[in-house]
Amino acid sequence: MITVEEIRVIGEARVLAGLDQGRLDLQRHLLTHGDQPQLTRADYTNLSEAVGLRGRGGAAFPVALKLQDLPARGVEAVVVNGSESEPVSRKDRLLLTQSPHLVLDGAVGLAHALGAPHVLIAVHDPAAALSVREALMERDDGLAVEVRETPGRFVAGEARAVLSALEGGLAVPPGRRVLPTRKGYHRRPTFLSNVETFAQLAVLARLGSRGFSSTGLISEPGTQLLTVDGAVQWPGVIEAPTGVPLDTVLQYAGAEPGPVLLGGYHGRWLEQTDGVTLQRPEVSAGIILALGPATCPLGEVTRVAQWLSSQSAGQCGPCVFGLAALVDDFARLTVGDPQGWHDAHRHLGLVPGRGACAHPDGTARFLTSALEVFDDDVQRHLSGRGCGRPVLGLLGGAR
Incomplete structure (x- = not known):
């Protein structure tokens, strides 16, 4: 669980406001954020469009477009995807355990606006589930709000896998690519997004587009939550304006020099961070992992690849x-086998675009980027000398 010492803010605290004093119960939540305004569907759509709000999960889909795709009537549910299945990511669990009322405000307020009778919060972390249930005991939202626990596997956090689990099925993405706004929970139109998105909606409802846009990028203003880990002095969750330079975040976390993985296990490696700004969709799920100079890059990458392979949904070649x-x-490449290098390039050309879900594509992107950024290290391994560094396991949850 995230501690107060692991919560940091660059600029103004919005989503993380008040958490320097610990978890916000309903009374402290209202003292910190104020009452939640009652908005219409058009209000939410117009506000989201005005500030260019995107989902804060991996897909970064525009919230206004998702709202516009829903029918005028018959929305079945609002689903909060709290199945934060990437091991290193901690931002959504932080919100659910420390500021659950802000997330509930966003979800319940939107459900009322859409006329949806159900709000479902899908979580795989027991502490997060307990925190939300305790928060619900303090509220009277006038509709059905239910916490459902889901499996913690990597692919179980994908939107369609979450819907399948909520309906009692396997928590794996189905082969068909149907949008939840068309056929979601119980095959009916559903608004589904991740935890931070709903917290940001609650902030946007209170501040309005002008107040929300007082920080961050012009194209997508506001703040964002970033999980920073790896070779850093102060790992944890940072709230920062959108468009903040990556170097600023790394310095704030006390990162050691070296390559950086941006976007998590389905992200890409950066050899140089100068001039890189953090915004969607590039920052993806808001994960920044600093590798540092002391560990073996190929060994780290191979360990994560092994873990990602173990998380397969098992439904496509x-x-x-x-x-x-x-x-x-x-x-084989790590131990200096040239054929491993050739086979890796061949297989990386065959995997993308052919899977039943995004897992093979994301893994291939991660590995392709590693071969490009760590080319010097690859050559040292292929020479038979290796890099001489141990594998420290700095890439987080694949331990």
């Missing part, structure tokens, strides 16, 4: 066989 082949390729 690129995921079952393609990822397993890539793990073998990188393992």
Whole structure:
């Protein structure tokens, strides 16, 4: 669980306001944020469009477009996707455990505006589930709000996998790519987004577009939550304006020099961070991992690849066989086998675009980026000398 010492803010605290004093119960929440305004569907759509609000999960889909895609009547549910299944990510669990009322304000307020009779909060973390249930005991929202616990596997956090789990099925993404706004919970129109999105909606409802836009980028103003980990002095969750330079965040976290993984296990590696700003969709799920100079990059990447392969949904060849082949390729490359290098490039050209979900594509992106950024390290391993560094396990949850 995130401690107060692991919560940091660059600029103005909005989503994390008040958390320097610990968890916000309903009384402290209202003292910190004020009452939640009652807005219409048009209000939410216009506000989201005015500030260019995007979902704060991996897809970064514009919230206004998602709202516009819903029918005028018959919205079945609002679903809060709290299945934060990337091991290193902590921002959504932080909100659910420390500021649950802000998330509930965003979800319940939107459900009332859409005429949806249900709000479902899907979580896989027991502490988060307990915190939200305790928060619900303090509220009277006038509609059905339910906490559902879901599996913690990596692919179980994908939107369609969450919907399947909520309906009693397997928590795996189905092969069909149908938007939840068309066929979501119980095959009916559903608004689904991740935890931070609803917290940002609650902030936007209170501040309005002008107040919300007083910080951050012109194209997508406001703040964002970032999980920073790896070779840093102060790991944790940072709230920062959108468009903040990556170097500023790294300095704030006391990061060691070296490559950075941006976007988590489905993200990409950066060798140089100068001039990089943090905004969606580039920052993806808001994860920044500093590698530092002391660990073996290829060893770190191979360990994560092994973990990602173990998280396969097991429903298509690129995921079952393609990822397993890539793990073998990188393992051979790490011990200096040139054929591993050739096979890795061949398989990385075959996997993308052929899976039943985004997991094979994201893994391939992560590994392709690693081969590009760590080319010097690859050559040292292929020479038979290796890099001489241990594998410290700095990439987080694949431990």
